[in-house]
Each structure stands twice: as structure tokens, then as C-alpha cells.
Amino acid sequence: AQSVTQPDIHITVSEGASLELRCNYSYGATPYLFWYVQSPGQGLQLLLKYFSGDTLVQGIKGFEAEFKRSQSSFNLRKPSVHWSDAAEYFCAVGLLSGAGSYQLTFGKGTKLSVIP
Amino acid sequence: EPEVTQTPSHQVTQMGQEVILRCVPISNHLYFYWYRQILGQKVEFLVSFYNNEISEKSEIFDDQFSVERPDGSNFTLKIRSTKLEDSAMYFCASSESGANYNEQFFGPGTRLTVL
Structure with a gap:
């Protein structure tokens, strides 16, 4: 069965500093990988996704993620964090299921705090 | 911008009672999902729904649950006889199609508290 591990529960960075959130997955086949962000009181919003091809994926809000098959990782990065990036970030693996739908298996999430 | 909405935002119920959580997916979407997140734990898939029937369900989605x-607009999750362990945040999601892992758009969630 697929699983996702986000080893960091809480990360604090200064505004303007770079950011890397870690994600490791366990999946038998080629993974379909996602990063979602959740701000307080809001639903989960898709930041980016990886299906195949270029292992460096660009997303919204200046985020990018790199798929590394050898390390079973899909880490999220941002070169310069803004105070508005404070939120909880979830990594997920997609598993295609019946009738063309797919289900997401999420990690536990990493809460990001930003110091002004 | 279209969004998924959920009502209520917070539901408190007594153990053994039935609850219905409501969701309004994005209007042209065809695939609908429920997930839940118990406090401090992972977001977990419950069920997917397409063409008026369940297309996939997890082992969590037992006979107490129905969708x-x-x-044409609402998508509901019913818990027939709530248990303490059903206390969680429940998220509804919808996607335009399943092809190419099209984005699942999530609602803000309903926090269910079972006393």
C-alpha cells in the first residue's frame, strides 16, 4: 500500500529565507505526487503535481518541487518565503481507482510559521 | 472563482445520532470525494462518487456511512449512528474528471464533534 511521510511536523523560517519541506513516499509503481496547502479556515489548495517527465515541477505562488526516484522523495521548495506562506502543507500520492477517479493518500502535514 | 462549499462548518452531535454533512461541488465537476482528518492524524480518503454511484471506498467507509x-447540486455524507471516533474534520472535494489526475478542489471542511 502507498504511504507518504512528512518528517517535519513544524518548521519556522524568517521572511525572505529559503524553504524546503520534505516528503518521502512509498509506492510500488510510478507515483503521481501532489503538494497541497491549507490556510486556517480554508480548504486544501493544490500547489503543484507531478505525473511524469521533467522531475522539477513548477507550481503556483512561486513554489517548486523536485521528484527524486532514487530517494523516493518529492520535496517542496521556495527561494524566498513571504509571511502569507504561513500555512500547513500536505504532500500526497494519487492512486487511480475505479471509473477513472483517483484517491489521494496524504502525509501528516508540515505546519510552516514565518517570522517577520 | 468557483469553489466547493460545505455546511455546516461545525456540527456537534450526541453519540448514536445520525448526521448529514452537506457539500456543494463545483458545478461542472463530475467526480466527488469525501476525506476526513482526525485531529493530529493524516487526511484519509473515504469515498469517491461518479455517475450517481460509488466508484471507490476505503475500509473506513463501512455500513454506517452513505453518500x-x-x-443536481448537493453531495451529502450521512453517518447513520455516530461514534466517538467519528469526531474529525470532513472534507468534500470535486474534480472535473479523473483523467490526468485533474485537480481535486477541496471545500473548507466540516468539523464534526461527537459527544
Whole structure:
């Protein structure tokens, strides 16, 4: 069965500093990988996704993620964090299921705090 | 910008009572999902729904749970007899199609508290 591990529960960075959130997955086949962000009181919003091809994926809000098959990782990065990036970030693996739908298996999430 | 909405935002119920959580997916979407997140734990898949029937369900989604699309806009999750362990945040999601892992758009969630 697929699983996702986000080893960091809480990360604090200064505004303007770079950011890397870690994600490791366990999946038998080629993974379909996602990063979602959740701000307080809001639903989960898709930041980016990886299906195949270029292992460096660009997303919204200046985020990018790199798929590394050898390390079973899909880490999220941002070169310069803004105070508005404070939120909880979830990594997920997609598993295609019946009738063309797919289900997401999420990690536990990493809460990001930003110091002004 | 279209969004998924959920009502209520917080539901408190007594153990053994039935609850219905409501969701209004994005209007042209065809695939609908429920997930839940117990406090401090992972977001977990419950069920997917397409063409007026369940297309996939997890082992969590037992006979106490049911889903329905009663009209053209609402998508509901019913828990027939709530247990303490059903206390969680429940997220509804919808996607335009399943092809190419099209984005699942999530609602803000309903926090269910079972006393």
C-alpha cells in the first residue's frame, strides 16, 4: 500500500529565507505526487503535481518541487518565503481507482510559521 | 472563482445520532470525494462518487456511512449512528474528471464533534 511521510511536523523560517519541506513516499509503481496547502479556515489548495517527465515541477505562488526516484522523495521548495506562506502543507500520492477517479493518500502535514 | 462549499462548518452531535454533512461541488465537476482528518492524524480518503454511484471506498467507509447526490447540486455524507471516533474534520472535494489526475478542489471542511 502507498504511504507518504512528512518528517517535519513544524518548521519556522524568517521572511525572505529559503524553504524546503520534505516528503518521502512509498509506492510500488510510478507515483503521481501532489503538494497541497491549507490556510486556517480554508480548504486544501493544490500547489503543484507531478505525473511524469521533467522531475522539477513548477507550481503556483512561486513554489517548486523536485521528484527524486532514487530517494523516493518529492520535496517542496521556495527561494524566498513571504509571511502569507504561513500555512500547513500536505504532500500526497494519487492512486487511480475505479471509473477513472483517483484517491489521494496524504502525509501528516508540515505546519510552516514565518517570522517577520 | 468557483469553489466547493460545505455546511455546516461545525456540527456537534450526541453519540448514536445520525448526521448529514452537506457539500456543494463545483458545478461542472463530475467526480466527488469525501476525506476526513482526525485531529493530529493524516487526511484519509473515504469515498469517491461518479455517475450517481460509488466508484471507490476505503475500509473506513463501512455500513454506517452513505453518500448521496440528492439533486443536481448537493453531495451529502450521512453517518447513520455516530461514534466517538467519528469526531474529525470532513472534507468534500470535486474534480472535473479523473483523467490526468485533474485537480481535486477541496471545500473548507466540516468539523464534526461527537459527544
